[in-house]
Amino acid sequence: MKALCWNGVNDLRVERVPDPRLINPHDVIIKVKLSSVCGSDLHLIGGHVPTMQPGDIIGHEFLGEVVEKGSEVLKLNRGDRVITVSIIGCGKCWYCQHEEYSLCDNSNPDPHYEEMAYGHGTAGIFGYSHAFGGYAGSHAEYIRVPFADNNCFRVPEAVSDEQAVFVSDAAPTGYMAADMGNVKAGDIVAVWGCGGVGQMAIRSAYLMGAERVVGIDRYPDRLQAAQMKAKAEPLDYTRVDVYESLMSITGGRGPDVCIDAVGMEADGADTGVGYWYDKAKQMAGLESDRPAVLRQMIQCCRKGGTVSIVGVYGGVVDKFPMGAAMNKALTLRMGQQHGQRYAPKLFDHIGKGELDPSYLLTHKWSLDDGPRGYRIFKEKIDNCMRVVFAP
Amino acid sequence: MTIETLARQVVDAPVRALRRSDLGAEPHDDVAGPAERWAAIMGGTALGLAGLRRGDWIGMTLVALSGGLLFAGATGLPMARRVRELEASHAVRLVPALEGEPASVQANITIYAPREKVFRFWRNFGNLPKLMGHLDVVEIESATRSCWKARGPGGVVVRWHAEIDKEQENELISWHTLEDADLPHRGQVRLHEAPGGRGTEVRLTLVYRPPGGQAGRAVARLFGSAPGQQAREALRKLKYLLEVGELPTIEGQPHGRSGIMKVTP
Numbered sequence: 307m308k309a310l311c312w313n314g315v316n317d318l319r320v321e322r323v324p325d326p327r328l329i330n331p332h333d334v335i336i337k338v339k340l341s342s343v344c345g346s347d348l349h350l351i352g353g354h355v356p357t358m359q360p361g362d363i364i365g366h367e368f369l370g371e372v373v374e375k376g377s378e379v380l381k382l383n384r385g386d387r388v389i390t391v392s393i394i395g396c397g398k399c400w401y402c403q404h405e406e407y408s409l410c411d412n413s414n415p416d417p418h419y420e421e422m423a424y425g426h427g428t429a430g431i432f433g434y435s436h437a438f439g440g441y442a443g444s445h446a447e448y449i450r451v452p453f454a455d456n457n458c459f460r461v462p463e464a465v466s467d468e469q470a471v472f473v474s475d476a477a478p479t480g481y482m483a484a485d486m487g488n489v490k491a492g493d494i495v496a497v498w499g500c501g502g503v504g505q506m507a508i509r510s511a512y513l514m515g516a517e518r519v520v521g522i523d524r525y526p527d528r529l530q531a532a533q534m535k536a537k538a539e540p541l542d543y544t545r546v547d548v549y550e551s552l553m554s555i556t557g558g559r560g561p562d563v564c565i566d567a568v569g570m571e572a573d574g575a576d577t578g579v580g581y582w583y584d585k586a587k588q589m590a591g592l593e594s595d596r597p598a599v600l601r602q603m604i605q606c607c608r609k610g611g612t613v614s615i616v617g618v619y620g621g622v623v624d625k626f627p628m629g630a631a632m633n634k635a636l637t638l639r640m641g642q643q644h645g646q647r648y649a650p651k652l653f654d655h656i657g658k659g660e661l662d663p664s665y666l667l668t669h670k671w672s673l674d675d676g677p678r679g680y681r682i683f684k685e686k687i688d689n690c691m692r693v694v695f696a697p
Numbered sequence: 698m699t700i701e702t703l704a705r706q707v708v709d710a711p712v713r714a715l716r717r718s719d720l721g722a723e724p725h726d727d728v729a730g731p732a733e734r735w736a737a738i739m740g741g742t743a744l745g746l747a748g749l750r751r752g753d754w755i756g757m758t759l760v761a762l763s764g765g766l767l768f769a770g771a772t773g774l775p776m777a778r779r780v781r782e783l784e785a786s787h788a789v790r791l792v793p794a795l796e797g798e799p800a801s802v803q804a805n806i807t808i809y810a811p812r813e814k815v816f817r818f819w820r821n822f823g824n825l826p827k828l829m830g831h832l833d834v835v836e837i838e839s840a841t842r843s844c845w846k847a848r849g850p851g852g853v854v855v856r857w858h859a860e861i862d863k864e865q866e867n868e869l870i871s872w873h874t875l876e877d878a879d880l881p882h883r884g885q886v887r888l889h890e891a892p893g894g895r896g897t898e899v900r901l902t903l904v905y906r907p908p909g910g911q912a913g914r915a916v917a918r919l920f921g922s923a924p925g926q927q928a929r930e931a932l933r934k935l936k937y938l939l940e941v942g943e944l945p946t947i948e949g950q951p952h953g954r955s956g957i958m959k960v961t962p
Contacts, residue, residue: 307951309951309953311952311953311954311955312953313953313955319953321953321954323951323952323953324951325951326950326951327949329948329950330943330944330945330946331942331943332943359952360953360955361952361954361955362952362953363951363952363953378942396940396945397941398809398940398941399809399940399941400807400809400895400896403809411809411936411940412936412937412940412941412945413945414945415944415945415946416947417933430945439945439947440947441947441950442947442951442952446951450950452945453941
């Protein structure tokens, strides 16, 4: 089959690889119909995640059809149109039983890297480096899904492929950001980053009753989408001072909930010395992640408010404003998404017309154009929000 | 030393790590030991302070360098790995040896399953090859006696007998090797009910007296270069099998041409 393989830093190639086969009894094989790029892939491609191996197939946000199933798969059948949550839960461990699927004890076959770096292993993730299990990703014609009963969700008739594919990752990640922020009626929410996840976080905050939601970015097309599609108040951080603007929007209180939908490669919420300080340290290997968004969120968040982090971090950050966070009594919440918890609810919202993630798809391309797709996504050329590959 | 007192040794771990006899039992050879990490952290702090005091460009370079050392110290980067390798090969000896003292490894895991289920699985020693890669087969000879066969270095079949000396239903299984063992050792599995309905806490302790010289090294290799890692691996497999009934793996999945397939442990 065709697959998009990582061969080194910024070296993606479409290659012919063997078809996947069932390995364990809880596996299914999915024929991929749509597979989306994701901002977190850029960390892998750019070499910020050290456990990639040449030949790894990337991609983790996908929709397809079940074509083969293992002997112990009970809930799925051949021909089912399903999405698969990008983060794999076994469904049986204590964490999965408590709906904290991204903390699954059993889905990462090789948790040593994480145990060394983080103290404990977490769930396996498709196409997301060997620290997260090394599972082959979805930018391919077929993909093997382990623990399929727990990770695949049948797409309701009323939901289109283009809407459903983002229930794999972007939609539940954004939804979880608002959920961790405990957004409720009357809240003002600020969302850093208006890519796919940020857009979904904005919509989710409104679904939970937010009064106003501010979307922060610097790309005009993304700010426009945040405004027109997600109904956020756009804020271009290259034109205005973020702190001053948020204070003026919130009567000087600061947002009740601040959401980080950017992560470790923040390219300059802090455009001055701070950015170059972090960039230099990151390049020298003295700091793995650039925490510009974190610093700004803690500064802006109202006293006693919540900082909710779904943008991905991998290692250590520097100059973390602990004093501000502590003295303002902030709640910090974070984590990789527990998509299995949210998928049915999200399909429900989409079915009722309350949420429509399909506008995230700006480019639908063949997998043959994989490397070019990632380039326009990375460089935000041609108003690209998400390239989705149809193998 | 009894196996019970070893359970208390966890608190002494940093001290033990400095002893020659325990170095082989360190779980990760590619992670810096406590001494190395403290050296990096303290060196980093001193360098950073000196740099700040200078206040010029050279000073700032020192500050940056200190950050690297602090990072190495905090994360356990193996900066002194070469030194440790030399020491391990007896080319240099930094820490005085304490020959003959038993080495021990311990691993802990919580399994979301009732104690009876965990006990039943382990009590049948015939299951142990599913948990320990170096074991080929364990044959049950009587209620307490078993014969263990393993692949030693170079594919040589190694065989020994073990006897269960203590057994408390759903709580404890303790065994030791009999006279024919090349690597005499004792093992114990202790089960506790985890609080809050979290399942069963499993503690595996292995104690063995590493024999010296060539033979010792060969036998040690039987247990793998990192016995602590092996003990943890065994408990992890136990958890996989009891919780989901399969071992997660990526062995046999497709990858690109330049891919080198990693073998999962």
